[in-house]
Amino acid sequence: MSRLPTRRLSAGLESNAAALMLSSVATGALGLVYWAVAERFFSTAEVGRASAVISTATMLASVSCLSLGGAYQRFLPVAGRASTRLVLGGLALTATVAVLLGCGFLLVNPTNERLFTNTTERVAFPMLVMTLAIYALTDPILTGLRLAKSVAAKNIALSVLKIVPIVALAGTGSTLALTGSWGVLAFGVTAVALVHILRTGVRGRTTIAPDLPPVRELWAFQGVFFTMTLVLTVTPLVLPLIVVSQLGTEQNAYFNVAWTMCSAVGLLRSGVGSSFIVEASSPDADRKALLRRLLRMLAVVTAVSAAGLAIGGPLVLYVISPDYFHAATTLVLVMALDSIAGAVVVVYFLLSQILRRLRLMLAVQCVIVVTTVSLALVLIPRLGLIGAGLATLSAQLVAIAVIAVPLRRAVVDFSATPVVAKSDPRHLNIQDLDIPEPDVLDSART
DSSP states (O other), rough: OOOOHHHHHHHHHHHHHHHHOOOOOHHHHHHHHHHHHHHHHHHHHHHHHHHHHHHHHHHHHHHHHHTHHHHHHHHGGGGGHHHHHHHHHHHHHHHHHHHHHHHHHHHHHHHHHOOOSHHHHHHHHHHHHHHHHHHHHHHHHHHTTTTTHHHHHHHHHHHHHHHHHHHHHGOEEEEHHHHHHHHHHHHHHEEEHHHHHHIIIIIGGGTOOOOOHHHHHHHHHHHHHHHHHHTTTTHHHHHHHHHHHHHHHHHHHHHHHHHHHHHHHHHHHHHHHHHHHHHHHHOOOOHHHHHHHHHHHHHHHHHEEEEEEIIIIHHEEEEEHHHHHHHHHHHHHHHHHHHHHHHHHHHHHHHHHHHHHHHHHHHHHHHEEEEEEEEHHHHHHHTTHHHHHHHHHHHHHHHHHHHHHHHHHHHOOOOSSOOOOOOOOOGOOOHTOOOOOOHHHHHOOO
16 A cells, blocks of 8 residues: 555656656757748848847846746645745746846846847847746746646747747848747747646645745745856856857857757756656665666766767758858867766766755856856857857866765765655755855845
């Protein structure tokens, strides 16, 4: 009797993980199709400008979410009748922050004249940030409500639908046609997802009492992950802006396609990592066996991904245009090496989360970001797009040097330390999470 729930739980987790990985793969592949079709119907300069606007809006939207996704995934399953309040409150907060960040970007960004050519584009940008923020936040909400299959349906639907307006709006030849149609469709798909959340996800919870930890512990949990999110969004936000300012919008079009392929590799690793964290947190987990399985899975994913980037990447570039092939092939090859080095760092990050050693993990993330941006500023003006690839690869190698000893110790501790059953949110402990003191968190949130 005691084993049956475990089998069901494992099957459910595997099903949800498969849905999320399918969403990542399909979104990445259709993203490449989108930019390839856009290149056929719009000038390279407009495609480069649109990709810079969308990538910037996406990163600002990610910051606007305030890392609420982690809290939703952890606490919505036990939120009961408080689920509706948590969902709507988080969405309202995210929308407000997104509009403020979008407006702030317009005020302080020195490359505005190259990104936005008219007032309409500037006015629409904060709305685009808000739409993409709410769109992104619905993913962890659906996951927390055990509706992960809806995440795949939502993301694949938008990825397919946004290709359609490219042909219809090709005659305009403007960046706004691409970014505007993307934003309008994202808004529509998000609205459908929200209706599904309110009708299916939270309707049956109105009679269930919430089982949440104290508010102080919720804020502590939120604070540390928000800080990590801020660090992680710097590189994808800054790199396209450096390329635009140093090399122009056409070169950013080439960079965007290469970066999209590299990001897809990261999403695949994320799917593997999420499944590992769930399994390794189980009270009866065989940690040594799980670690071996993780390493085998990551080895396969990394090998396939690196080969795909090295062999398939140049082919994809050539199919889009010979200009893309000549401009970005070397960059893609460097990113293939970067995916191999990044797998080592991912192993350390996963073990750190299980062992609750978040401070060093955050420090390593800071090292990666600072190294990447600093080297990009130096190398891109001198070497062109390959400078961006060398900057990211060098940052991963520096991180490996930093974590060499901690990674070895983490492997030993992970294999030797039994799992402590603290899955109940009421037993969440700030010391266990290795979270900074509340005054530090207040500064981070400010």
